[in-house]
Amino acid sequence: MFYQRWFKQRWILVVIGLAIADTLLSIWIGQQSYRWLPPQASAESMLVDDLFCLMTTIGSLIFFGVVGTLIYSMIFQRAPKYDTSDGPPIEGNLKLEVIWTVVPSIVIVGVAFASYQTYDGMKILGDIGPKALGMATANAAPMTTEVVKTDPIEVRARQWAWEFYYPEQAVSSTELHLPVNQRANLKLSSEDVLHGFFVPAFRIKQDIIPGREIDFEFTPIREGRYRLRDSDYSGTYFAANQSVVVVESEADYQDWLAIAAAQSPTPAQNRAYREYQRSRQNPNGGGWATVEPAAPPVVNYASSDEESYE
């Protein structure tokens, strides 16, 4: 019948219209996703943010599609008040079930592949590993603008302080200075428990394992001061175990190294140590037993822990 055909066609048009609306909304949300993250201060952050944008777009598409359908049912397919009859006894639909198995599988493989590419591009631990696994590493070109191989800066984590040691200049510091647009090479080690090296603006993180030295690399691309946080729970003063990363021009960086090298080592400020001493003077604070914090690090360059960051 004419009316039926018209109705059916209109139905299809409505569905297509909604699908387009869902897609547009999802693309818009995906674009917004960049703004939910800290500034892009490393080459890695750009890769990660693009991946997050992709996943946010796909995720929004699925979320609004599924939830929109459910909400439509909840509003328009309610049983009338005294209607006790049942709905149609539909038990399944092979075609539909095949579609909703195959299409998501393809999408998932796509997301996995994009993630692989991203990780491979970051190379934070160097190359991915055994080529025997048969994984292609085609785009092995490093992202650095210039490659300067220097001895890695030693990152020493302990309960609860960060100490950075520049072996070539024999400089120690409680803040990490890095030259912009150069591959940063770090050697991470811990003197006691697990810690985590985390700089949100760089989108990178690595647990630090006592008894191991971990080579870690990334490329800062934006000058500024950034927060460095302990990310793997390390006991009582874990939350206070923070520092800053200063990314500066090559010239400023060399100046800083020179100034630091000229200073004689002094004890730095240390929040955990200070809080612990205060709680010992006032034992009625209501705390439980704690591991004693290490004494404040004695370094050439000590930053005050009140300093700003982005």
Next chain:
Amino acid sequence: MSNASMEALQPSLQPQPGAPDNWKRFFTFSTDHKVIGIQYIVTAFVFFLFAGLLAMVMRGELLTPEADLVDRTVYNGLFTMHGTLMLFMWTFPMLNGLANYLVPLMIGARDMAFPRLNAAAFWLVPVFGVILTASFFVPGGPSQSGWWAYPPVSLQNPTGNLINGQSLWILAVALSGISSIMGAVNIVTTIFRMRAPGMGWFKMPVFCWTVLAAQLIQLFGLPALTAGAVMLLFDLTVGTSFFNPELGGDPVLYQHFFWFYSHPAVYVIILPIFGVFSEIFPVYARKPLFGYPVVAVSSLVITGLSGIVWVHHMFASGTPGWMRMLFMFTTMTISIPTGIKVFAWVATVWGGKIRLNTPMLFALGGLIMWVFAGITGIMLASAPFDIHVNNTYFVVGHFHYVIYGAVVMGFYAAIYHWFPKMTGRMYYEGLGKLHFVLTFIGANLNFFPMHPAGLMGMPRRVASYDPEFAFWNVLASLGGFLLGVSTIPFLLNMLSSWARGPEAGDNPWRAIGLEWLVSSPPPHENFDEIPVVVSRPYGYGSDEPLIANASEKE
């Protein structure tokens, strides 16, 4: 199914020798699976309230950036005990309670396979509950190493005592493991051996499938956790060096032991909730479960996959790049059977005759929050993105959407749905809806803001934080307090309805299922005569009878 044939299926009320209204039974070593089920559920709920109170103190601390409300050591003890109690004293016992109560009724059995083992497994729960609670009062306070108890932090023992919060914690977790293994052996055996005649695998309700899938995980996974816990206990108390790097041990090895069980454990938790969704949507949409055989089997697929993905919790740990990539791929595959289930539920609801009463509202709300959690889950499975958000509030937001959004909401759905069966009384719909609204708003207000905070770089497990995170934390805290308030209408509703709610009748929802054929509450051994099952479980809209012997009784 028409009303007439529905009523024909109901056997006449049996005399009830077990006197279900005799409340003293709930304090004894009863071997009745229904008593044990309710014992589990009530015990679990008490600990839910206790652990929730700890969470509210934590949210109070996080209202401001400084660590000012409680000492840092106290905060660390609070989040450790909050997580531990919520998992081992609330989620697992609650699920065992549901499984205990429902599985024998749903498969047409008179009790569980091993009733005494069943009671023993339950009575271990208050034992380790007391041990955990007691750890608040030993010198040095409770464990402060988080629910992962990662060494070396968990091996640092500032009091020097042999009996300390950490060793009590390990003892409790080991006992919990033993109790869970006892429960799993029992439930798996019951499902394999005690189904009523005619109940082939593909006539079994999906809840039973999911419980089976979940309990199989307990059987293969718990030995790893228990081994890890015992080694940790030795390191802590007698100075062995499995995990202690100072003595040449490897702390990352512990992480493998821990997550080899604890990732599958998240599926122990969610699978039965998938079962609850699969039971509830057909009843209140009056349609058969869409794609029933696939939904049933995908539970076992998830069980299999859940055993090969654990390293996704260690993407930022001391793992090499190839291992991160390998486990990224395996983790992503798990979203396929999960997605199939979600689409099947949506198709079940679609085109139905929907009734939005309390169980349905909780199930739908739970499903919506689960979809969100699944999407953030896939994001986390992507190793390069996870490296940014690992150990931040983004992860905390993800798993609370799962565990509060889907699991707790699913529990509530189940409790309201089967409350008339368990007690013979009806709950008050108005209070139920109020409870739903408060819970849904509270959960989203509490857990959504954790995602932006995590993306910005706020680490988890912190008593103090940088001021830029304050806005999201204030919102989250308000949501947390609202969740606290939301339990009040629930408690009022349950207590007053159980005491003097209106009589519910045997099948107030006109639901199809063996449990709805017996009286409410069911008699001591459930079935006078074991039913013979002749149809698939969700025959809404068609007139086939579920069981054969009903007609003889007419």
